[in-house]
Amino acid sequence: MAYWLFKTEPDEFSIDTLRVRGTACWEGVRNYQARNMLRDEVKKGDLVLIYHSSCKKVGVAGVARVVREAYADHFAFDVESDYYDAKSTPDNPRWVMVDIEYVSTTSRIITLAEMKAMPELEAMPLVKRGNRLSIMPVSEHEWQAILGKDSSS
Template identity: 75%
Template sequence: MAYWLFKTEPDTFSIETLREQQRSCWEGVRNYQARNMMRDEIQLGDEVLIYHSSCKQIGVAGIAKVVKTAYPDHFAFDPESDYYDPKSTPENPRWIMVDIEFVRKTERIIPLAVMKNIPELAEMPLVKKGNRLSVMPVTEDQWRTILELENGR
């Protein structure tokens, strides 16, 4: 099993939305590096930190689990979708998605500002300057450290 962090803007899709739906596709990834991780590395049962970005309370908001591995992102084929890509076709899909299932909300939002000050997280892509990927790997030690922050540290 591996660990991941998926970024989302809570105005678009939040941990609360996932809690209500229980299961959802993770669509709209339009970065090749993030797509490749979803396609080649993310496996059934992997655990995911749901991270809220571009909002008032930026940070880890909950946990999900991968319940379906990579398959074509059909929104790329729909001209009405915000995620439409005319170069992506059902015969040659350019973009993929995975399905995740709600596990739980964190006890509190674990703020990015706090994570940036934890030495054990210094090598995590999230806390490094300039990292804008919406999907990124998390080591087991980083996962544990982040969850220890739920109740303060």
């Protein structure tokens, strides 16, 4: 089992959205490095930190589990979708998505500021300047440190 962090804008899709739905596809990834991680590394059973970005209180909001490994992101074929890509076809899909299920909501947002102050996370791409990837691996040590902040609130 591996650990991941998936970024989302909560006004589009939040941990509460996932809680209500139970499961959802994680679509719309349009960065090749992030796509490659989804396609090649994210596996069924992996755990995911759901991270709210581009909002007032940026940080980890909950936990999800991968329930379906990478498959074609069909939104890329839909001309009405914001994620449409004319170069992606069902026979040769350029983009993939995974399905995740709700596991839990943190008792509070574990903020980026808190995470940047944690020595245990100094190597984590999230806390480094200029990181823009929407999907990134998290070590078990980093996972435990972040979720340990939730119980210390």
